[in-house]
Structures are given as C-alpha cells and as structure tokens.
Amino acid sequence: MYSQSTAPSLILGRYPQSLLDYVLGIFVASASVSFMVFVIGLFVIYKRPRIWKNVAFRILLVIQIVNCLRFIFRLSLSRANISNETGCRILLALNNGTVGFAMYLCMYIVVYLQLTIIHSLSPSKVWPRVLLMAICVLCSFGPQVVYLFISPSKVGLESFCRIPFYSTTGYFYVLISTVIVWSYAAGIVSLASMAVISIHIIRTLKSTRKYMTSDEYTYATRSLAYGRSTAVLLNRALRTVVWFPIAPIIALWFNSALIIARYYTQKPMHNLEYVNVSLLSLMPFFMAVAFFVNPLVLDFIRDYGKSWSMTRRDLSHHAQRRKPSELEVRSDFSTQATLGRSS
Numbered sequence: 001m002y003s004q005s006t007a008p009s010l011i012l013g014r015y016p017q018s019l020l021d022y023v024l025g026i027f028v029a030s031a032s033v034s035f036m037v038f039v040i041g042l043f044v045i046y047k048r049p050r051i052w053k054n055v056a057f058r059i060l061l062v063i064q065i066v067n068c069l070r071f072i073f074r075l076s077l078s079r080a081n082i083s084n085e086t087g088c089r090i091l092l093a094l095n096n097g098t099v100g101f102a103m104y105l106c107m108y109i110v111v112y113l114q115l116t117i118i119h120s121l122s123p124s125k126v127w128p129r130v131l132l133m134a135i136c137v138l139c140s141f142g143p144q145v146v147y148l149f150i151s152p153s154k155v156g157l158e159s160f161c162r163i164p165f166y167s168t169t170g171y172f173y174v175l176i177s178t179v180i181v182w183s184y185a186a187g188i189v190s191l192a193s194m195a196v197i198s199i200h201i202i203r204t205l206k207s208t209r210k211y212m213t214s215d216e217y218t219y220a221t222r223s224l225a226y227g228r229s230t231a232v233l234l235n236r237a238l239r240t241v242v243w244f245p246i247a248p249i250i251a252l253w254f255n256s257a258l259i260i261a262r263y264y265t266q267k268p269m270h271n272l273e274y275v276n277v278s279l280l281s282l283m284p285f286f287m288a289v290a291f292f293v294n295p296l297v298l299d300f301i302r303d304y305g306k307s308w309s310m311t312r313r314d315l316s317h318h319a320q321r322r323k324p325s326e327l328e329v330r331s332d333f334s335t336q337a338t339l340g341r342s343s
Contacts, residue, residue: 019270019273019277022274022277023075023277024075026278026281027071027074027075027277027281028071028075029281030067030283030284030285031067031068031071031072033285033288034064034068034284034287034288035068036288037064037287037288037292038061038064038065038068040291041060041061041064044300047300047304048300051297051300054296055109055112055123055129056113056294057291057294057296057297059105059106059108059109060287060290060294061291062105063102063105063106064287064291066098066102066105067287069094070095070099070102071284073091073095073098074095074280076091076095077091077095083161084161085159085160088159088160088161089148090148092144092147092160093144093145093147093148096144096147096178097141097144098140099179099252100139100140100141100179100183100186100252101136101140102248102283102287103183103186103187103190103248103249103252104135104136104139104140104186105136106245106248107136107186107189107190107193107245108132108133108136109241109244110190110194110197110241110244111132111189111190111193112128112132113238114193114196114197115128116128117200117238118197118200139182139185139186140182143177143178143179143182144178146174146177147160147174147178150174154170155170155171155174156170157170157171167262167263172263175259179256179259180256180259180260183252184253184256186248187245187248187252187253190248190249191245191249194242194243197242198242201239201242240290240293240294244287244290246286247279247282247287248283251279251280251283254275254276254279255279258272258273258276
C-alpha cells in the first residue's frame with residue numbers, strides 16, 4: 001500500500017506504508033537512545049562538574065540534543081500534514097540544518113583536538129573554539145535560509161508543502177547548494193583531520209607503548225615520567241575521538257548520493273531508502289558509543305561502580321549486625337542471670 005503525503009517528507013511523494021512504519025519505529029528508537037544518553041550526561045555533570053570542561057564531552061552532549069531535534073523534525077516532515085507554507089519552509093530548513101550540524105560538530109571535535117594536541121594550540125585560548133563553532137553553525141544553518149525566501153515557482157514547485165517524489169531541476173539544484181555540497185565539504189575536512197591524527201597516533205604509539213604501565217615510571221625521573229604519562233593520555237584521547245565522524249560521513253554521503261541517483265534515474269529506489277533511513281538512524285547509536293568510550297566518562301563509571309558496590313557491602317554489613325533492641329534484651333537477661341547466681 002502507498003500513501004500520499006501533502007507535506008514535505010523524508011521520502012517525497014508516494015511511498016510504501018511499510019516504509020513509513022519503519023521510519024517511525026527506527027526514528028523513535030534512535031531519539032530515545034539520544035535522550036537517554038543526554039540524561040546520563042546530565043547525571044555525570046551533576047556528580048562530577050569538572051568533566052564539563054572536556055571539549056569532547058561537551059560536544060557529544062550537544063550532539064545528543066541535536067539528534068533528538070533532528071528526529072522530531074524528520075518525523076514531522078514524514079508524518080505530519082502541514083498546509084501552512086511558512087511552517088513548511090521553517091520545518092524543511094530546520095531539518096536540513098540539524099542533519100548537517102551533527103556532522104559539523106563531529107568535525108569540530110577532530111579539528112580542535114588536532115590543533116591543540118598535534119599543533120600545540122593553547123587550550124586556554126577561546127577564539128579557536130568560537131571560530132570553529134561559528135563555522136559549524138554558519139555552514140549548517142546558513143545555506144538553509146534559501147528555503148525561507150525563495151519562491152517555489154522559481155524551483156519548479158507549487159509549494160514547499162507539496163514536494164514531488166522526483167525533484168524538479170530547480171529544486172535539485174537547491175538541494176545541491178544547501179545540503180549536498182556542505183555535507184561533502186564537512187566530510188572531506190573531517191577525513192583530512194582524521195588522517196593527520198591517525199598518522200600522529202601511529203608515530204607516537206611505539207614511543208609511548210613501553211610507558212603504559214605505572215611500574216616503568218619508577219625508572220625515570222619525576223618530570224620525565226610526567227611528560228611520558230601525559231603523552232600516553234593524549235594519545236589515548238586521540239584514539240577515542242579519531243573515529244567520531246565516520247558514521248555521519250557514511251550516512252550523509254549515502255543520503256546525498258541517493259538524492260543524485262534518484263534525480264538522474266527517475267526511479268523511487270525504495271529498497272535503498274531502507275538503507276538510507278537505517279544509516280541516518282545509526283548515527284545516534286554511534287554517538288552514544290562515542291560518549292561512553294570517552295576516558296573521563298569511563299573513569300566516572302568505574303569510580304561510581306566501585307562506590308556503589310562499597311555502599312552495598314556496607315549496607316549488608318550493617319544489616320547483619322544485631323539490632324540495639326536485641327542487644328538490650330540480651331543484656332537484661334545476662335544481668336538477671338548474674339544477679340540470680342550472686343543471690
């Protein structure tokens with residue numbers, strides 16, 4: 001069965017009802033994962049506020065919010081029946097902007113760590129973070145302004161609330177200039193930064209591997225051991241973030257390639273749309289894994305697990321002790337027995 005949408009949708013025009021149900025189910029599951037990770041992140045901040053200073057932790061926490069908003073916009077585009085032209089324009093712009101913003105935030109992490117760890121940029125400087133964040137916001141949401149002002153007739157559409165399945169030539173060029181070009185640009189920059197970080201990790205791995213145990217620190221001076229242990233920690237941090245952009249790159253590049261292929265072939269490609277939706281929904285799961293493999297988060301989970309187990313042992317130990325009332329009764333009996341013997 002097919003359904004006809006009067007609103008802009010993830011799959012434009014006519015599409016199988018089974019695919020609609022699949023989109024709804026997998027998007028709800030993905031949004032739930034992002035929301036759960038966000039709540040856990042808030043709990044971590046509450047218990048250990050200094051972890052908020054970690055750049056990777058902050059960005060990954062923001063990405064969880066962006067993922068939740070992205071799936072809300074996506075579900076609205078694919079399920080809601082919107083007839084207001086302004087509402088359709090805003091929803092379409094926000095949907096495209098949040099999809100790109102998640103990818104640019106992953107790019108932010110790898111580029112910033114490359115600048116600070118490899119190129120020795122001082123982490124105390126604020127302007128690199130502000131500049132990188134401004135680039136991410138502008139490249140994600142700036143091009144989407146086109147949808148707010150361009151006339152539908154100029155791109156071959158009757159309305160942005162009624163987008164045909166096969167994009168017209170004008171609308172296809174709008175997609176290229178507002179979505180496809182910027183997703184490929186972020187992916188290329190991320191891949192270049194990932195390559196630089198990977199080369200750095202390989203070069204420093206041999207020199208830091210023999211200093212991974214604490215026993216070997218005793219054979220060096222304190223300052224030398226500190227320097228080497230710092231290098232080990234930096235190398236560990238790079239290894240945990242170098243793969244962050246992989247999932248967004250695969251998902252958004254495949255989505256862009258599918259848009260191009262559908263335009264030139266004029267075929268629906270419903271089977272590939274299942275793959276497209278699955279890849280877009282895989283990003284939150286990937287970012288959830290990235291959140292939990294953060295060394296600071298792992299340390300917090302380990303410490304919290306130890307304190308929780310110690311608390312349970314203490315409670316069980318106290319529960320095994322005699323109650324004060326039992327001690328008083330026993331002492332009364334022993335006192336009476338002593339008095340009886342003495343009498």
